[in-house]
Every structure is written in C-alpha cells, then in structure tokens.
Amino acid sequence: MHRGKGMKFVGDSRIKAEKTSQIPKDYSEYPGRTEAFWPNFLLKEWLVGAVFLVGFLILTLAHPSPLEGMADPTDAAYIPLPDWYFLFLYELLKYKYASGDFILFGILVLPGLAFGALLLAPFLDNGPGRRPHQRPIAVGMMLLGLVSVIWLTYTSASHVNWQERAEANKPIPESSVVVDTEHEGFAAYEASCMTCHGAELEGSAAAPTLVGTEHSAEEIATIAKEGIGAMPAGIFTGSDEELEQLADFIITVNESAE
Structure with a gap:
C-alpha cells in the first residue's frame, strides 16, 4: 500500500495558515522597556492587589474600626467629622473658593477635575518609557495629587483633639441588666x-x-x-x-x- 494512498487534503480559505491572534507580541528585542498587557502586566497587578487585600482584611480583623457613642441630635456642640480618608475633602470645603457661594465648585468641580486628571494621566503621557523622568506629565500629576491629599488631611487632622474626642465619645457598653417589660411601671x-x-x-x-x-x-x-x-x-x-x-x-x- 503506497503511503498517502486513499487520503485527501481539503483546504478551507476561511482558516488562516497561522493563527496568531491569541499570541502576544514578542518584546524580547526591547528588554525592560515594555511587555504584553495580558497576561504579563495584568497578572502582576492582580498579585499585588491580592496581597494588599489579604493584608487589609487581616488588619480589619485584628483592629476593628472604633465606633463612637450613640448619635445625639440634641447635642448642638458636637462637630461631625468624616472618616480619615475623606478629611482632605472636608478641609477643602473650608477654603474661600470652595465653600459658601462656591460650594458647588468645591464639592463637584475641583474633585472632578482632580480625579479626572488622574484618570486621563496615562493617555496624556503615553510615551514608551516607563521610568519616572521619561513620563513627566503623569508623574507630575500623580505627585501633585498625592501631596495635596496628604497636606489637606494633615491640616484638617491637626485642628482636632483626637484624644479628647475619643474620650468624650466612648461607645456605650452593653448593659447587663434584665428589664422586665411586664412590670407595671x-x-x-x-x-x-x-x-x-x-x-x-x-x-x-x-x-x-x-x-x-x-x-x-x-x-x-x-x-x-x-x-x-x-x-x-x-x-x-x-x-x-x-x-x-x-x-x-x-x-x-x-x-x-x-
């Protein structure tokens, strides 16, 4: 029996000879400059995010969030404060052009511009280099945002006597008394x-x-x-x-x- 006898080969023009759509580009000629987004870069991001999430969950279990006493609407002297990660926005609203008649500018326009600029930073500076000095726009915007948040948070927290506030708003401990609701009084x-x-x-x-x-x-x-x-x-x-x-x-x- 001759080799290949009785076998027929059928060609289909709809199937490419080399299907390369699922194969990432080869960046071996540019070591350290760039890499494939999937799976190389995205996998690293997921691993870093998973480590941070696990650490954050452990921290919340080891140190539960402190709660203040029951809310008292009759206490006119009480000054409510947001959580620490919103203190910078709270401090921003104390400035002249972010409060009063300009309150909408302070609560919508300024935060919207700031966060929108950070979202647009990768698109505004999309050069091939990955070193900080090669991406001045993105790095500058990120540093400006980071310094602003740290400074506003520090300024807001420095005016609060946290020890006195915690002492005055201690959580009310659970009562051990037995209340007889059937008592006539x-x-x-x-x-x-x-x-x-x-x-x-x-x-x-x-x-x-x-x-x-x-x-x-x-x-x-x-x-x-x-x-x-x-x-x-x-x-x-x-x-x-x-x-x-x-x-x-x-x-x-x-x-x-x-």
Whole structure:
C-alpha cells in the first residue's frame, strides 16, 4: 500500500495558515522597556492587589474600626467629622473658593477635575518609557495629587483633639441588666424616660445611666416630676400611681443588676 494512498487534503480559505491572534507580541528585542498587557502586566497587578487585600482584611480583623457613642441630635456642640480618608475633602470645603457661594465648585468641580486628571494621566503621557523622568506629565500629576491629599488631611487632622474626642465619645457598653417589660411601671418608663435614658437604662449623651443609681424610690419620683441638673421639670406627666410604679420599676431593675 503506497503511503498517502486513499487520503485527501481539503483546504478551507476561511482558516488562516497561522493563527496568531491569541499570541502576544514578542518584546524580547526591547528588554525592560515594555511587555504584553495580558497576561504579563495584568497578572502582576492582580498579585499585588491580592496581597494588599489579604493584608487589609487581616488588619480589619485584628483592629476593628472604633465606633463612637450613640448619635445625639440634641447635642448642638458636637462637630461631625468624616472618616480619615475623606478629611482632605472636608478641609477643602473650608477654603474661600470652595465653600459658601462656591460650594458647588468645591464639592463637584475641583474633585472632578482632580480625579479626572488622574484618570486621563496615562493617555496624556503615553510615551514608551516607563521610568519616572521619561513620563513627566503623569508623574507630575500623580505627585501633585498625592501631596495635596496628604497636606489637606494633615491640616484638617491637626485642628482636632483626637484624644479628647475619643474620650468624650466612648461607645456605650452593653448593659447587663434584665428589664422586665411586664412590670407595671415599664409603660410609664417607656412613655417618659426611654427616649433619653435608653431601653435598658444605659443612658445616652443626653442623659446619664440609671443603672447603679443610689436614689431611693421617693427621690426618683421627685426627680421625675421636678427635674434635676440639665433635666427640666415636667418630663413625667402621669398620675401619682404611675409615678410610684415608675420609681419601683427603676429600683427593681437596679436590684436585678446587683
């Protein structure tokens, strides 16, 4: 039997002899200057991003984000601050041409131009070189943005007494008391006291905790009607019987916590 006898070769003009669309370009003639985006460059980016993400997750587990106390809408002296990574924008809005009549310019135009310029930097400076001095536009824009963010963040944080702020806004610890909602005085407490003193008598920024109080039932009843300190008179508007039930409820809760 002759070799190849009985075999036919069929050619198809729709299939190229050499299919090179999936083969990256050969940059071996230009070592260190550039490389294929896929998979060489993108794979490196993914690896760096994965290492950063794992490290960030470990950090959040080891050091949970500190939370302040419960929000108090009646505290007019409280100055809200954004998280540290937004402090530079917070500081930007303090300048003359980024606040007041120019507030839209400060919250939309300036940040939009800054972040838009960073996004456009690779397209504005697309030279073949990868060294910093070979890409002055992109590097200059990045350094300008980095220095601006660091300076604005530092300026904003330097005006805040962080230790005093943390001390004044400590999270309210979980209460260990047992609140008997079936107690006859609970309804009076819920109607007159719960808004400020909390569901478990834990207190808030507007009122102190009632857990551990040394007042007697008679003193509690007097305070509920006449007020004390920053607490005004007339908070409780129920009957004398409901007042006695309220005082007994507070005493009962404190006894359960001992």
